Amino acid sequence: MLFIQDIFQLIRQKNSCLCVGLDPDLQKIPKNLLSEKDPIFEFNKQIIDATYPFAVAYKPNVAFYEALGTKGWETLYKTAEYLPKDTFKIADAKRGDIGNTSEMYAKAFFEQMNFDAITVNPYMGEDCVKPFLEFAGKWVILLALTSNAGSQDFEQQTLQNGRKLYEEVLEKSKQWADHTQMMYVVGATQSQYLQHIRKIVPENFLLVPGVGTQGGNLQEVMQFGMNENVGLLINSSREVLYAGEGKDFALKAAQKAQEIQKQMANYLEKFF
Numbered sequence: 001m002l003f004i005q006d007i008f009q010l011i012r013q014k015n016s017c018l019c020v021g022l023d024p025d026l027q028k029i030p031k032n033l034l035s036e037k038d039p040i041f042e043f044n045k046q047i048i049d050a051t052y053p054f055a056v057a058y059k060p061n062v063a064f065y066e067a068l069g070t071k072g073w074e075t076l077y078k079t080a081e082y083l084p085k086d087t088f089k090i091a092d093a094k095r096g097d098i099g100n101t102s103e104m105y106a107k108a109f110f111e112q113m114n115f116d117a118i119t120v121n122p123y124m125g126e127d128c129v130k131p132f133l134e135f136a137g138k139w140v141i142l143l144a145l146t147s148n149a150g151s152q153d154f155e156q157q158t159l160q161n162g163r164k165l166y167e168e169v170l171e172k173s174k175q176w177a178d179h180t181q182m183m184y185v186v187g188a189t190q191s192q193y194l195q196h197i198r199k200i201v202p203e204n205f206l207l208v209p210g211v212g213t214q215g216g217n218l219q220e221v222m223q224f225g226m227n228e229n230v231g232l233l234i235n236s237s238r239e240v241l242y243a244g245e246g247k248d249f250a251l252k253a254a255q256k257a258q259e260i261q262k263q264m265a266n267y268l269e270k271f272f
Contacts (some may be wrong), residue, residue, distance in 0.1 A: 001116070001136075001137035001138075002088055002116050002137075003137065003180065004179065004180050004205070004229070007056070007088055007205065007233075008229050008230060010056040010057075010086065010087070010088065011056055011230050011268070014053070014054065014055075014056055014261070015261065015264070015265045015268055015269075016054055016055065016056055016260075016261040016264050016265070016268070017056060017230055017232045017233055017234050017264055017268070018051075018054055018055045018056060018057070018234060018236065018257060018260055018261055018264065019055065019056070019057035019058065019059050019088070019090065019207065019233045019234060019235040019236070020047065020048075020051050020055045020057070020058050020059070020235070020236060020237070020240055020241075020257065021058075021059045021060075021061060021092070021209070021235050021236065021237030021238075021240075021241075022044055022047065022048075022058055022059065022060040022061070022064075022079060022237075022241075023060075023061040023064045023237045023238070023241065024040045024043050024044060024064055024241065025064065026039065026040065026068075028241075028242055029043045029249075030043075030244075030245060030246060030247060030249050032246075032247055038071070038074075038075055038078070040065075040068070040072070040075045041075045041078050041079060041082075043249075044060075044075075044079045044082070045082060046249070046250040046253075047240070047241060047250060047253050048082060048083065048084070049250065050250040050251065050253050050254035050257070051240060051253055051254055051257040052084060052087070053254075053258075054254070054257040054258050054260070054261040055087065055257060055261075056087060056088060056233070057087055057088035057089070057090060057233050057235075058083050058087055058088075058089055058090070059090040059091075059092045059207075059235055059237075060076060060079055060080070060090075060091065060092060061092040061237070062076065062091060062092060062093040065079075076113070077112075077113060080113040080114060080115060081113075081114075088116050088117065088233070089114070089115045089116045089117070090115065090116065090117045090118070090119070090141065090207070090233075091109040091113065091115040091117070091118045091119070092119050093105070093109060093118055093119060094119050094120070094121050094143065095109075095118060095119075095120055095121065095132075096120045096121035096122065096123065096124055096128045096129065097124065097128055098124070098127070098128060099127050099128065099130070099131055100131075102128050102129070102130075102131040102132060103131040103134075105118070105131075105132070106118070106131050106132045106134075106135055106138075110132075110135045110138050111135075115138075116137075116138060116139055117138065117139035117140070117141050117183065118132060118138075118139075118140065118141065119141045119142075119143065119185060119207075120132055120140050120141065120142055120143070121143050122142050122143060122169050122173060126172075126175075126176055129142065129173070129176060130176065133176060133177050133181060133182075138181075139181060139182070139183055140177065140181065140182050140183070141182075141183040141184065141185055141207050142169065142173055142182060142183070142184050142185065143169075143184075143185045144166050144169050144170055144184040144185055144186055144197070145166040145185075145186050145187060145190045145193060145197065146185060146187045146190075147187020147188055147189040147190060147209055147210030147216060148187070151166075151187070151190070155169075167200060170184065170197065170200045170201050171200060174201065178203075179201070179203035179204040179205070182204060183204055183205040183206065183207055183233075184197075184201060184204055184205075184206050184207070185206075185207050185208075185209065186206045186207075186208055186225070187208065187209060187210040187216065188208050188209065188210035188211040188216020188217065188218070188220075188221050188234070189210045189216045191216065191217055191220040191221050191224055191225070192220075194206075194220075194221065194224035194225045195224045197225075198224070198225065198227065202227055203227060203229075203231070204231065205229075205231050205232065205233060206225055206231060206232055206233070207233045207235060208221050208225065208232060208233065208234045208235060209235040209237070210235075211234055211235070211236055211239070211260075218234065218260065218263055218264070219263070219267075221234060222234075222264065222267040223267070226267065230268065234260075234264070236256075236257075236260055239256060239260075240253050240256050240257050240260070241253060243255065243256035
């Protein structure tokens, strides 16, 4: 259970707001791991151990585990359990359904796997998000403006009231929970919108994927996205996970994580 002041303290301790996305692909992990009983878990363990000095959060993308069937779910459980207690643990599940279904999703990720947060799709509205907010000490990370090209199809469409759909999501959801329980996903490739988004949600943390491989600019995200409590968790997945292809993959991952952390530290120094 991590409250907003705990997250800020983690950022302060490590001089970092790095979130490592645990999106393991059997086709991409080093071949020497394939002989392990659970190659994905072994890969995750080594990545976690190597990047822990530089990361404040970890974000397993549930799809990469679901695709492996029962074994994948077991790996996700083990990974969630292995994550250090003093890190922020995000289930990137993008759930959201009618109320009683959302409640079951929340129980699965908050009670069974003890994640601190879950990404939620707001498309079906308040009654589908509320069940996730009823778990004390847990966080909802609502999709707002994502980094994919398809965000233009819906998220950036202008409504009759003059707002973009993503703006409506931000404004409306502020009525459901405040900055102590609600975060938002804003893609790093949308950094030109960050200043505007900060005017709508000045106090909330933003989870920012898309830095690195997807083309997002870390410097722009830090410059335009920070608030008085830093307010950013910046995710890197492939750039860290696959920094190396050989037996030294964990060392290469650590080096890449440290490189990102050092860039972050330049912007974080004014806080500490």
